[in-house]
Amino acid sequence: MDSSDTQRKNIAIIGGGLVGSLNACFLAKRNFQVDIYEAREDIRVTKFARGRSINLALSYRGRQALKAVGLEDQVVAYGIPMRARMIHSLSGKKSAIPYGTKSQYILSISRENLNKDLLTAVEKYSNVKVHFGHKLVKCYPEKGVITVLGQDKVPKDVTCDLIVGCDGAFSTVRTHLMKKPRFDYSQQYIPHGYMELSIPPKNGDYAMEPNYLHIWPRDTFMMIALPNTNKSFTCTLFMPFEEFEKLLTSRDVLDFFQKYFPDSIPLIGKQALVQDFFLLPAQSMISVKCSSFHFKSHCLLMGDAAHAIVPFFGQGMNAGFEDCLVFDELMDKFNNDFSMCLPEFSRFRVPDDHAISDLSMYNYTEMRAHVNSRWFIFQKNIERLLHAIMPSTFIPLYTMVTFSRIRYHEAVLHWYWQKKLQKHPDQAYL
């Protein structure tokens, strides 16, 4: 790399969330002048705004990206390993189903802590500046100009060599790319909403087994719980908006939980359950697809801005982090030449991000149709058996997606092939 060349190029990253701040680390390492524009105030000094889910499942792809900028160990240190799913049946019976081999696990990570650490890491680079409280109002991808609005409320034009939109599912950068010729786009909300609840510590310890991702599969309803470092769990209840709308009183909520998730009531606590349930309305989930992630050599989309996906494969953050890693690999290959890297990023990465989007949506529709605890356990046992018999031929889809960097679209092709092999259409994926 010719650093004298790239040192003078400046990059504007829109959004200082998880993908924006990680991406800034990658680009800072390459000696670019990097400016992050983040609409919110610095979350390290102000209250962290609720909105997205509290905790996330970090797996192999995300870890590899963190590793490339030297942050893996630090992040993993406060992650809580989840080595298996813990399936809660309606009767209260619990069954553990390992995610893979003994060394394979996913990590429950606090979104807030991770974002804070990434911002602190990025600010260690002298060639990075984070502009908090700066909202993008306009973006001219063809000119490499952005208009930002800071605290002084005076719109300011900034010229840059590259605009990187890491501004999430409702990306402003993307709305400007959408006006470009031949840019295909879709956004789709699913009929389910989600709501977060909490299981507090019990006698100073975790109220359930900590090293598991707890799942209550109930066909069209589903609840999951991930452990936090403060010994609480964060539960996420997924169900159709129309079902949420039926629960209008405390009585309705308690009856509903008594019917579908009875073992969770003493864990959450009746009073807290009712209180939390009515604290915020159920949140919607959107799936966004773009036919391209770039415009010429001036503008790029990454993470949710490029491909917001539904959360049913736990790959949203991991896919976004892998975007950064893939782009970094292309920058190596093409010697930091934006005019080569940007088109190649779209060509290479779009099929993979579409594949994980489709898989996540497939998990959603399958789950909605017929995932109950008995079915789930049965499916997983079949997979484990097949994998045990033919370890190199049959690799569960979940393993390929979660514990490898096999390209997402290749994992799907291999999965199709395996399904043909076993003549069984319902190999599980959750």
Place this chain on the structure above:
Amino acid sequence: MDSSDTQRKNIAIIGGGLVGSLNACFLAKRNFQVDIYEAREDIRVTKFARGRSINLALSYRGRQALKAVGLEDQVVAYGIPMRARMIHSLSGKKSAIPYGTKSQYILSISRENLNKDLLTAVEKYSNVKVHFGHKLVKCYPEKGVITVLGQDKVPKDVTCDLIVGCDGAFSTVRTHLMKKPRFDYSQQYIPHGYMELSIPPKNGDYAMEPNYLHIWPRDTFMMIALPNTNKSFTCTLFMPFEEFEKLLTSRDVLDFFQKYFPDSIPLIGKQALVQDFFLLPAQSMISVKCSSFHFKSHCLLMGDAAHAIVPFFGQGMNAGFEDCLVFDELMDKFNNDFSMCLPEFSRFRVPDDHAISDLSMYNYTEMRAHVNSRWFIFQKNIERLLHAIMPSTFIPLYTMVTFSRIRYHEAVLHWYWQKKLQKHPDQAYL
């Protein structure tokens, strides 16, 4: 209708194109105060901007809408009836295939004249004002406020009871609705582009039979020609962009036409063909779908803004005009109550506009795959035969779509049923 009530309500229509100006007539008749904001200057005094296709096929749905505001006769008077398709084979053989019975025909209409007439018609209402050269910059559907920019370049806020987005395939109003919760959206460009060419009059008369829609079906390439009142024809050549890109020189173009459309060369003229071919680049075609056409009782989308469709069923304008008529019928039914009419418009109309969108796209993919002149003639003859044998049971899809107001989605259902009946999957639709 209580006119004292509605007289005070004001409606802002964004876009003074075909659908916007027709819609203004409907709403003016109901005594609303109507303001049209049109970004371009008045096309009756300035040069008509090229961009969209020059002529259009007006059929039953569009005519019914014009009739409801008393404009049908005037528009039909300068339309040129096309009673049949004229299929041009590669060898130069021409075969006429009627569209329906002797009394059924479609009309070739000049977009420019139609738009001018609609604007003149709308300005006859004292309660309508057309603001030319006024661009919508922002829109707050929840507040009923729009910000427009006139010639003075000073943004002006306007408050209104209803905002109607008739601002076309790249609608600005729609970009604001897209940010509303649970609004699903997709835009898709097709790989084909189109280019307009011209067949001038010959010895003062039409160079081909005038009362036909001329078609040169050549699988992935297709050309059509519609007659104009000045005795010329406007040809539209459809082909994949990648094929357009191969034709770089005059020689390439002439060779291409010699190979695929030899009979058209003397009609267009070699010199004009080459000149027109390189005048403008091929234009793209977009298909836009929305899951809803309204926001609360404040904002509505109609025409291309709600459902831009590919042009392969000739229903774009007709569907947009029928939108206006359907909304008018709902206003009758619900006594001008926006809070009833708007949700009902989405509920009722979305399935129909999705159906005509799908049919148009289906025509496109079928055409691309295997529409040549022999196939086309064969299909149409089968349909005519079936319709002759069972006139009330078997109605060609084309007839239902073009010569009736059978709801588009019901036409599709009936078509499915007919296809099952004849056990023949390829009933034609062009």
